[in-house]
Amino acid sequence: MKHPKLYYCPGHMSFASHVILTEIGKPFEAITVSVKDGATQSPEFKRINPKGKIPVLDTGSEILTESAAILYYLALTNPECRLVPDSAMGVSRAIEWTNWLSTILAGPVGQHVRPERFTNEEHARPGVKEKGTENLLIAYAEINDRLAGQEWALGDCYSIVDPTLLIFFKWGNQLKLDMSQFGHWCEHAKRMERRPAVQAALAAENISIW
Ligand SMILES: N[C@@H](CCC(=O)N[C@@H](CS)C(=O)NCC(=O)O)C(=O)O
Structure with missing residues (x-):
């Protein structure tokens, strides 16, 4: 095979x-x-x-x-x-997360990083970027709230959602957002960093999340 x-x-x-x-x-x-x-x-x-x-x-x-x-x-x-839960609600929660995260990538992240893809008018780009940052901070605050009191995105069950959250966390730092305001997410990122597979993937990509 x-x-x-x-x-x-x-x-x-x-x-x-x-x-x-x-x-x-x-x-x-x-x-x-x-x-x-x-x-x-x-x-x-x-x-x-x-x-x-x-x-x-x-x-x-x-x-x-x-x-x-x-x-x-x-x-x-x-x-x-066991990278997604067995239950119907567990799977649905995972889809809820991954779908939401993909809309954040297509919307606010894109607007912040590539405003030229959202308007043909050069003078409008700074405004698109600014709105993207604003929307990104709103979404990031919601993500942080969702992680309160949870070890992983789906509670006790580590899943495919968690590494997706980690890359969004890295982008926050990369885009110079103050990620320290998102305490629950910072704890999640630190827990992620302790996983050998995460360490191996970070090393293979030669990147840091901070
Ligand atoms: N909807 C896609 C979006 C993936 C995506 O936006 N990938 C970006 C990098 S983060 C990309 O490949 N960009 C290349 C380009 O726009 O040329 C997914 O969730 O996989």
Whole structure:
């Protein structure tokens, strides 16, 4: 059987899939596609994912795109790793999180990082960026509230949601938001950093969350 291939870029959304593949502990191949250098928009990569986005998982028989789809696929094909809960409510809560996080990426994060993708008018870009930051802080405060009194995003059960939260936490620091105001999330990030698979993925991507 062919090993799965993860197309990823260090410090990007693909980090969550990288952590989960590492948690699972089976062989996989990690292929870097640089967002900064525009490799995600290259014709070669667009033959793999016409959307021009990472992560992409080549399962050996199919190409999967979208972080959440990849994460659920990895969890469901490796049930012994218990990376999503068994109960209907547990799964639904996981979907609630991953869906919400993906809208935050497509909305406020995008507006802050790439305002030019939201307006054709150059003079409007600073306003888009500013609104993106404002919305990002609102969303981050909600995430922090949700983590109050919880070890993991889904309570006692570590899941595919947790590494997704960690990459959003890293972006907060990278975008110079004051992440210390989000105390519950800081504790979550520190708990995450103690997991060997997280340490291994951070080392493999040569990134820090701080
Ligand atoms: N909806 C996708 C979005 C993924 C996404 O936005 N990836 C960004 C990096 S964080 C990307 O590949 N950007 C490349 C580009 O826009 O050229 C998902 O959740 O996987």
